[in-house]
Amino acid sequence: MLPMRVCGEPDSGFHKLSLQRAPPSNSSLTAMTKDLAKIDDISRYLSYILRHEPEAIGLHLDTEGWADIDSLIACANRHGQPIDKAIVHAVVETNKKKRFAISDDCRRIRAVQGHSTSTVQRTFPEMVPPEVLYHGTATRFLESIREQGLKAGSRHHVHLSLDISTAIAVGKRYGKPVVLEIQASKMSRNGFKFFRAENDVWLTDAVPPQFINIID
Numbered sequence: 001m002l003p004m005r006v007c008g009e010p011d012s013g014f015h016k017l018s019l020q021r022a023p024p025s026n027s028s029l030t031a032m033t034k035d036l037a038k039i040d041d042i043s044r045y046l047s048y049i050l051r052h053e054p055e056a057i058g059l060h061l062d063t064e065g066w067a068d069i070d071s072l073i074a075c076a077n078r079h080g081q082p083i084d085k086a087i088v089h090a091v092v093e094t095n096k097k098k099r100f101a102i103s104d105d106c107r108r109i110r111a112v113q114g115h116s117t118s119t120v121q122r123t124f125p126e127m128v129p130p131e132v133l134y135h136g137t138a139t140r141f142l143e144s145i146r147e148q149g150l151k152a153g154s155r156h157h158v159h160l161s162l163d164i165s166t167a168i169a170v171g172k173r174y175g176k177p178v179v180l181e182i183q184a185s186k187m188s189r190n191g192f193k194f195f196r197a198e199n200d201v202w203l204t205d206a207v208p209p210q211f212i213n214i215i216d
């Protein structure tokens with residue numbers, strides 16, 4: 001179970017999802033399934049707003065990506081997406097990828113990485129990477145990647161993982177997955193910078209083709 005943040009948010013059925021110990025009855029299983037589906041929907045919505053289009057609901061993000069939680073809720077509700085503090089906290093706490101973070105004072109929320117909005121220019125600690133990292137993509141992108149290397153595209157960085165299984169899951173989002181092994185340590189010795197987000201996603205600006213091996 002993920003650690004629960006104590007933020008004084010209103011008690012709600014969503015929190016019982018993570019606190020429940022006894023085997024659930026059929027009716028509470030149905031309720032939990034509905035809650036999980038709702039949490040998944042809101043997680044996608046928050047990704048869209050906090051990474052890509054905060055202006056779609058008139059929300060202000062600072063350069064580190066933080067949004068005031070009360071403002072987020074008010075803006076979302078005004079734009080037809082009913083959310084409240086309880087579900088925002090449930091989304092943050094249940095997300096396996098730790099996609100979002102809440103500030104220590106519990107007043108702000110941000111997406112940890114993956115931004116494309118130009119409003120945000122998050123700073124990440126520069127880190128020495130492990131020997132290799134992995135990037136999952138779809139086979140249809142391989143020809144272009146062989147020629148140009150990996151580019152950040154609309155996001156601010158190329159995203160890399162520590163393990164192959166994560167890379168496969170990432171690649172599957174775009175088609176038949178293929179995993180690329182990135183010679184991260186060699187890149188670092190050649191002056192390329194690497195950053196590690198708080199959720200263990202590794203980031204770099206670009207990966208030239210000579211540092212990429214395709215895993216069969």
Ligand code: HQG
Pocket residue numbers: 047097099114136137138141144145148149150151152153154155158159160170171174201
């Ligand atoms: C590809 C998810 C052609 C690249 C994931 C990828 C990740 C090229 C796509 C995070 C290329 C960009 C980011 C080139 C790169 N030619 N295609 N030269 N260079 N590409 O979604 O890494 O679940 O912007 O391989 O877990 O797929 O949302 O990046 O297929 O961590 O939290 O262009 O998003 O996180 O796609 O995914 P994306 P990504 P969440």
